[in-house]
Amino acid sequence: MTLLHTFKETLKPCGSLSSSSLLRISSTQELEPPRKPPKSSLSQQLKRLDDSYFLSSKHEYKISETQVEDSNRGEDDHKRGIKFEEEKHVEEEEDEDDEISIEFGRPGLNRAEFDYTGPYEPLLMSSIGEIPIIQVPASINCRLLEHQREGVKFLYNLYKNNHGGILGDDMGLGKTIQTIAFLAGVYGKDGDASDTSVLDSGKGPVLIICPSSVINNWESEFSRWASFFKVSVYHGANRDMILEKLNARGVEVLVTSFDTFRIQGPVLSGINWEIVIADEAHRLKNEKSKLYKACLEIKTKKRIGLTGTVMQNKMSELFNLFDWVAPGSLGTREHFREFYDVPLKQGQRVTAPERFVQIADQRKQHLVNLLRKYMLRRTKAETIGHLMMGKEDNVVFCQMSQLQKRVYQRMLQLPEVQCLVNKDNPCDCGSPLKQSECCRRIIPDGTIWSYLHRDNPDGCDSCPFCLVLPCLVKLQQISNHLELIKPNPRDDPEKQQKDAEFVTTVFGPDIDLVGGVSASESFMDLSDVKHCGKMRALEKLMASWISKGDKILLFSYSVRMLDILEKFLIRKGYSFARLDGSTPTNLRQSLVDDFNESPSKQVFLISTRAGGLGLNLVSANRVVIFDPNWNPSHDLQAQDRSFRYGQKRHVVVFRLLGAGSLEELVYTRQVYKQQLSNIAVAGKMETRYFEGVQDCKEFKGELFGISNLFRDLSEKLFTSEIVELRKDSNIHEKKRSLVETGVSEDEKEEEVLCSSKPETEKPVLKDLGIVYAHRNEDIINGGGATTTTTTTYQTSQNNNDDDENVKRADRKKNKRKSCREEEDMASSNREEKREKYKMLAEFKGMEILEFSRWVLSASPFDREKLLRDFLERVIQL
Incomplete structure (x- = not known):
């Protein structure tokens, strides 16, 4: 029966070729984007598109002109028309907007490429010779991408070794599909009516815990990919009936929510x-939560976590997650803290001694090697980057309006804030105690304290620290829009009265400029941008995007801010859709589909909280995050609404921050x-920017502690100073090393330009109300040179000096751009060579290490013969 089942499985048709052993020539023509993406962020993708995937650096595939003219003769003629030609350098032209003039997917210039859809051969999860044979059903296998097949094998290895693990792919890479394919293979499902039940195979049922x-x-993914499973939902009013069905062995897969499991654990x-699967497993980050304790009671060892954000805020979250999926894998909690947590954080301090840095590097590598046994982590760039046109994440610091600055300053002078700032100072009464203790x-x-303690005039046990969160919320609201601090009509009358008193205090003599203390009901006032620095910048940016046919996702954490932005869009005449917590669940997908399909829809307003998971908004190519979140994963998830599989255009993200x-x-x-997550999870080397260390009172630095939270930054560019200081340090170190090696002055200047940026550029962003901007990937990933655009608060400089500075900056900018392009090309070439090497090894039937040894021992004739045979195989296909 096993052999018959296997034979039947191999005869099932599949949709395409194997990426591991077969190649094809794509005959489909890609639609040309309406507007070319910025060159600065797509150089690597362009080089990959223009260079060959398959040949050595001296050759490339090219479709002959005759073949182009006869492109309708059929795919066989296209395959026979492939030939070699000496590599040519592609000249790039720049227009005034610094955009790329290279065309994408021009008719007739089809390139050879991998087919990353399903293979002809079965996807075997079991080892060769292992009985019974475990494989993914052909109906699922033929639709999996290459990275998804690797993920399925990883999940099976966890299962076979009787322990759990983490599938940590980025959002949008198909973790749900990989899980379903893995379950179908483990339980021997192939889609036939004769399939036996999961329970008849001697295995227990599967539990999936996920956000509601x-x-x-x-449910829909099981119905689409594996309808042969008996799936039930344990959620809502019918829980008792589902539980009876489960006990009667009538349920194979049970899906429930985190909240339900916390109660019904x-x-x-x-x-x-x-098997137990936790989707969005980062919800299990807090070991003190009732949910985490309930999940620890699950008896099976085969616990699988699905999450794209393995670590969000601190190292202890990483330990909690892995201690649930594979108990004891990272040792005890105390061992993990002392051996990994503390050294990694201490080694990341900008002034850390060299010995600390070396220890941190050793522990980092040790931790990464350990995590690889239990985690598979892939990014979009590593998996489907060749199918997408890239993403640019810009952090934009918007100058607050003069009114916002005055209100912000008055807020910092409130008694509550001053109490927190001076909490450690000696008390004025002469007591030896601190002010916060006396x-x-x-x-x-x-005003804020009296409302919080309206039922307890003597205060609470945590006074005055109970004021921290309310005061932080007020400061963030002022940074976003002054209307947000006014009384909310939905609140109870007592809170509205206290909020009115607060507004009167912080607005002072400016109260008439905003229409009084009550929440404004005037459409024209709410949609006006004059008192909101972020909205002034957004107004000009959106006007440019809309004129070029871009579609925009506009995120905000606050529903009241969404209301204001909605009035702004109406005033500007933009067609938009909106989704927040009040949007019925059954209407959300229809809103998404309408936005994706309708050319007239220009903007999608989304609440960062209610935007939730599963929203695929690939028609948008501009993403604006109006207000940042303390948890970086929230902002990253918002970006991924647009930047996911199926996106055909270059995505540009703008995170708007209130400068100062x-x-x-x-x-x-x-x-x-x-950066801490990249170090601990991915083992990356990150630039050391900060002196502060989280959860360390000795090194609060510039980031941690209450005094830093309520510091006056209005006269500074806080982030810019930190980045520039580190950049200057790198330049001095670079120059010193060049002097020691005897490099000439001209060569030294050129070399430094290739590793840094000009000191100050023309304040081109001034008209937008932007005082500073940089690309987040330049700051986060790898400590490379940063590419920033800065402007200062003082703009009254001599015109002649400005012109000379602009010319000097332009010369340096061109040199730097040339250096950056060379570095991108070298990086791209390295990646291509790795792919070619891997393909040749697979064609030879060897592993990478074995093939490397063969190459070293083979004669030039044998190498040339291998290349000719490989190319002949390609042409035949």
């Missing part, structure tokens, strides 16, 4: 589950967290 917002998504934990523990005259406000500190903490 994606329960329907799991004792009931569900008593069942002998074969006379300034409570603030009866404070608390939002700069929010962003720099995001950088700190992302």
Whole structure:
């Protein structure tokens, strides 16, 4: 029966060729984008498109002119028309907008490429000779991409070794599909009516725990990919009926929400589950939560976590997640903290001694090697980057309006804020105690404090630290829009009254400029941008994008901010859709489909919280995040609504921050967290920017501690100074090393330009109300040279000096651009060579290491023969 089943499986038709052993010539023509993407962010993609995938650096494939003219003769003629030609250098032309003039997918210039869709051969998960044969059904296998097949094999290896692990792919890479394919293979499903039940195979049922917002998504994906599974949802009013069905062995896969499992954990934990899968597993980051404790009671060892953000805020979250999927894999909690957590954070300090840096590097590599046993982590760039046109993540610091600055300053002078800032100072009464422990523990005259403690005039146990969060919220609201701090009509009358008192205090003599203390109902006032720095910048950016046919996703964490932005869009006459927490679940997909399909829809307003998971908005190529979140994963997930499989255009992201406000500190903490995650999870080398160390009172630095949270940054460019200081340090180190090696002055200047940026550029962003901007990937990833565009608050400089500075900056910019392009080309060539080498090894039937040894020992004739045979095979296909 096993041999018959295997024979039947191999006869099933599949949709395409194998990426591991077969090649094809694509005959489809890609639609040319309406507007070319910026050259600065797509140089690597362009080089990959213009160079050959398959040949050595001296040759490339090219379709002959005769073949182009006869392109309708059929695919066989196209294959026979492939020939070699000596490599030619492609000259790039720049227009005034610095855009790329290279055409994409021109008719008749089809290139040979990999086919990353399903293979002809079965996808075997079991080892050669292993009985029974475990393989993915052909109906699923033929639709999997290459990275998804690798993910399925990884999941099976976890299962076979009787322990759990993490599938940590980026959002949009198909973690759900890989899981379903893995389950279908493990349970021997092939889509026939004669399939036996999961329970008849001697295995237990499968439990899937996920956010309630994606329960329907799991149901629909099982229905689409593996309808032969008996799937039930344990959520809502019919839980008792589903539980009876489960006990009667009538359920193979049970899907439930995190909230339901947290409450019903004792009931569900008593069942002998074969496999437990936690979707969005980063929800298990807090070891003190009831959800985490409930999940620890699950008996099976085969626990699989699906998440694109393995670590969000701190190292302890990483330990908690892995201690659930594979208990004991990272040792004890105390061992992990002392051996990994503390050294990695201490080694990332900008002034850390060299010995600390070396220890951190050793521990980092040790941790990465350990995590590889239990985690498969892939990014879009590594997997489907060749199918997409790239993403550019810009962080834009918008100058607050003069009114915003005055209100922000008055907020910092409130008694509550001053109490927090001076909490560690000696008390004025002469007591040896600190102010926060003596006379300034409570603030009866404070508007915010009096409302928080309206039922307890003596204060609470955490006073005055209970004021931190409310004060931070007020500062962020001022940075975004002044209307947000006004009383909310939906609140109770007492809170509205206290908010009115607060507004009166912080606005002072400017109260009439914003229409009084009550929430404005005037459409024209709310849609006006004069008192909001971010909206002034957004107005000009959107006007440019809309005129060029771009579609925009506009995110905000605040529903009230969405209301204001909605009025702004109406005033400007833009066609838009909106999705927030009040949008019914059954209407959300129709809103998404309408936006993707309708050319008239220009903007999609989305709440960062309610935007949720599973929204695929690939028709948009501009993403605006109006207000940043302390958790960097929230902003990254918002970006991925557009930048995912199926996106045909270059995606540009704009994160808007209030310059000189608390939002700069929010962003720099995001950088700190992302860098720490890259170090611990991916083993990357990150630039050391900060002196502060999280959860370390000895090194609060510039990032941590209450005093930093409420520091006045209005006269500074806080983020710019940190980045520039580190950049200057790198330049001096570079020059010193060049002097020691005897490099001439001219060569030294050119070399330094290739590794840095000009000191100051023309303030070209001034008209947009932007004082500073940079690309997030330049700051986060790898400590390379940063490419920033800066402008200062002082703009009254001599015109002649300005002109000379502009010319000098342009010369340096051109040199730097040339250096950057050379570096991108070298990097692209290295990646292409690796792919070619891998293909030749597979064609030879060898592993990479074995093939490397063969190449070293083979004669030139044997190498040339291998290349000729490989190319003949390509042409035949």
